[in-house]
Amino acid sequence: MSCHGPGEGDVATLGRTTEVALLGSPNTGKSSLFNRLTGLSAATGNYPGVTVTRSRGTARTSSGSVTVTDLPGTYSLEPASPDEDVVLDHLTGRQESETAPDALLVVMDSTTLYRSLALCAEALALGRPTAVVLTMVDELRARGGDLDVTGLSRALGVPVVETVAHRGRGLEDVRELLGEVASWPVALIAPPHDDAAQLSGWIRSVLDSARYRSPRSSVATSRIDAVLLHPVWGALVFLAVMFCFFQVIFTVAAPIQDAIQAVFDHWGEVAANTLGSGFLADFVGTALIGGVGGVLVFLPQILLLYLMISVLESVGYMSRAAFLMDRIMARSGLDGRAFVAMLSSTACAVPGIMATRTMPSSRDRIATIMSAPLMTCSARLPVYLLLISLLVPAEARLGPFSMQGAALFGMYLLGGLASLVVARVFKATLLRHGALPFYLEMPPYRLPTPRGILRAVWTPVWMFLRKVGTIILVVTAVLWVLINFPAREAETAHMDEAQAQSYVMENSFAGAAGKAVEPVFEPLGFDWRVDIGLIASFAAREVFVSTMGQVAAAEDPEDPGAALQQLTYTHGPHQGEPVFTPPTIVALMIFFAFAMQCVSTLATMRRETNSWKWPAIAVAYMFVLAYGAAWIGHEITAAVTR
Amino acid sequence: MKRSKQGAATPSPVTLCDVKPGEIACIALVEDALDPVVRRRLGALGFREGEQVTCLRRAPMGSPILFRVCGAEVCLRKEQARSVRIGEWSPAPVASVS
Structure with a gap:
């Protein structure tokens, strides 16, 4: 298996651990593998200047620690956008801020081996110590496929390990493999990845040596998709899922939020009683406790939202939903995946913006990030409820519906339409260049593991608490000073x-x-x-x-x-005239619908786009939009109620 | 894969966009006029010359279209599907296909 001379592949230098980069297509279980290998030591960051992220952590192996970097999932190393350029530069050592990894671990889904071998060929051609991990091997065999790992390893010239990544089986074998990273071979002859015909020939010969038998298509998946992708039934299921989504966030989260609010109110009182009156008491009570409470009150919504999103994503339903939604989203220049971000933004734009990470096209990501805050988020609700109560009498009815409820629904509609229009405008103007063609892979339905779900929920929630929480706290304190x-x-x-x-x-x-x-x-x-x-x-x-x-x-x-x-x-x-007349109230509601009034959102935008340029553009355009639309609303209402 | 003779009445599908659900086609060519980046990306997904593609279903409004290629299921929008020319194709067999 290893056919190199002594000293070759000797990578550990004093003071730096070996770095192994994980390379593989999306949906291969690469990230699960990464999470299981690195545990809580993983940290996610951006490559400088672009929106692409990569995660890095430490894996313990029998022979010490190894740094593992999880590269973004990709189908090919040939870059299709500036984002992908950065990844290739990193791999080949041309990226200034990162050293090239010492070794490559190619992760391939054994059920789609035929396609993945093209990427493997490109990886081997990089001329670095390489090894291979095969995932989903149990699924391969369950669907009637088979392969001989030793034969594959011989044909590729690198060590190959079988795993079922999301169940942790084979993990110890991978750790052992990582422990031996110093002895991973470099491919003697680079596979022919330039010429299509030769590449096909190479792939076929590798599969022959591995005695690879393709799996049947997943019967369960086909049967489920017959319903979930059906034009009528599929749409109904989709609406039902979305409805549940909303219900959980608003109905289930609300009592928990009230409970949290009550706890903090109680502590506020305790503080007031202990500290007496005076500035310290007020500061602790209003700014500190109120501020922290204000952050934590977000928690149930974000937790539940991420829980549902990660369950739907790991089961595989998200791509089905994107499939159904794509035609509609395409009208605003976005792709079907953007709807998850938009939907999440109805609870809070912060997780919505974070949810755009799954979108491969940076252009689409930014367009979604710029327009998602226009969706009516839950923070706008108290404002709307107050203003609607001033504008519309509680008893007024619109047919069988309450007028107040209709007004609220109208605000939601306004936000939704505005965000689609704005996304379209951004795609047509500032984000004209750099389009990726649309494609969407539909993985087979798989049962998620509790551990994977917990991790998918914990990471963004923790990030929210840490980064966004500090900002809210600081701003609350500053405002307290300004007001008092x-x-x-x-x-x-x-x-x-x-x-x-x-x-x-x-x-x-x-x-x-x-x-x-x-x-x-x-x-x-x-x-x-x-x-x-x-x-x-x-x-x-x-x-x-x-x-x-x-x-x-x-x-x-x-x-x-x-x-x-x-x-x-x-x-x-x-x-002497009342301030809150209908024109003022309407103007105020529209202003709140469109203006950027959320430091947390700006902080998240900054983090996800890796620059201050886009948050600045967001503040500017949203202010102009809010002011203009509010003025129009004011004038129209004044004319109508005169 | 079966090769079938098309009768004069049924026009043969020329691109992936024309393949109906259940039908299997063999890719002849990914259009040259296409942006090379797009062509490479389609290739990386499995839409390469000589590969077999099965059309599985179309979305309610005609786009995107779900295909099985190289062992995986991938959707393309109508516009991308139109740039993949196909050669031999076989219509859905009389017995139902799962």
């Missing part, structure tokens, strides 16, 4: 709590800022107090409700409806 300082203890000494708070807020830094920007938002009907709310909601949209509550000196800041209805303009041409 300068303290006006002398002036507020004789006021009751609500009035005092309102006075302080009006004369704080944030208040000054609100008054300063008032002329900007005047055509929309917003007065400086609403502008304070807008400034505060830059951190997170739902903060708008409590901020308005505080500004209006509401008795219950969580339910400021009545107090807000009594707010009147303090100066200007409309002095």
Whole structure:
């Protein structure tokens, strides 16, 4: 098996462990293998300048540790886009920031060996110490296929190990293989990967030596697909799945979120009682505990969302759904896979943006990332509910439906349509170049492992908590300072709590800022107090409700409806008139529908696109869109209700 | 793979886009006019000259189309399927195929 001289393949140098790169097509179980080998030591990062990510971790082997890098799944090493250029550069050592890996571990799905051998040929031609891992071998045999591993190893000239990656069988063999990385051979004669006919001949001879028998197509998969991809039944199942998706997120997550909120409210009270009144108590109570609570309140939704997405993905249903949705998504220039990101964004744009990692085309990814935040996320809900209650009476009916419910549905529709249109515009303008042809592989249905699911859920959730959580916390603290300082203890000494708070807020830094920007938002009907709310909601949209509550000196800041209805303009041409008239409310709702008011989303965009350029573009275009559409809404409503 | 004679009444499919669900075709050529990058990507997926392709189903609105090629199931949109020319083909056999 190994036919090299002494010293060849001697890779361990002082102070650096051997690096093995995992190479393979998507859907081969490569990532499961990587996760099982590296456990919790894995970290994901971007290649500089592009959106491609790669993961790196440490695997323990019998002869010490080995660094394992999981490269993005690819069908061929020939690059089709700048993203793929980077991967090839990394492999061949041309990438400045990364050293070329010392050895290659090619992961191939034994059920599609015929196709994977082309990639293997390209890998062998790189002239590096190489070994092969075959996955899904149990499935191969269950479907009537077979192969002789020794024969394959002889034909390829490299060590070959059989595994069932997602069940952990054969894992020890892979560890052993990694332990012997120093003795992996370099291919003596590069397989002919340039000439198509010669390549076919080579592939056939390798398969002959391995006595490879192709598996039958999976009967179970065909039967299930006959239903799930059926034009009528498939669509019905799809709608049912989507409906369950929504229900779980809104119905199941809600009580858990309430429970978390209650816990934090309780701690807030405990803090107030222990620390008494004064700034420290308020800071700890509002900023710290409130801030942390504000982050953790996202947790049930994101957990459930990722749980469902990863179950659907590992079972194989996601590609079926993308198949059904593709025609519709194609109208906005996106592909069927984008719908997962869009759907997730209805809970929160943060996991939605993270979900775009599965899209191979960087152009599509960015278009989706730019348009996903327009989908109505759950943070907008409290704002919509408040504003709708001010606009539409609770008893009003639209046929059998509640008018308020219809208005809410309308906002969802608005967000959805806007995001599709914006994606189209981006694809046609800024993202004109670099198209990849559409393709979608439909893996056979497979039972997911609990371990794989847990990992697929844990990684993004942990990232959310760490990165996004810190940002929300910091911004909450900063806003707390802006709203509560300068303290006006002398002036507020004789006021009751609500009035005092309102006075302080009006004369704080944030208040000054609100008054300063008032002329900007005047055509929309917003007065400086609403502008304070807008400034505060830059951190997170739902903060708008409590901020308005505080500004209006509401008795219950969580339910400021009545107090807000009594707010009147303090100066200007409309002095004395109520602020929250239908035109203002409509303008405000539309503004919230379209404006970028979420630092967490921006932070996630930054992380996923690996630059500040795209978040900056998002802030800019969304502000213009929000302002323009809000103004149109204002004018139309004013004309209609005059 | 069976070779069949087409009667004058049924026009033979020329590209993958014309192959109906259940039919098996053999790829003759991936169009030259196609962007070489696209052609290589199709090749890497298994759509190479001489390969057998089975059309499995089409999406409700005609696109994308699901094929079995090189042991895997892959979808292409109509536009890509149109750029793959086929040679021999055989229609769905009378007995149902799973």
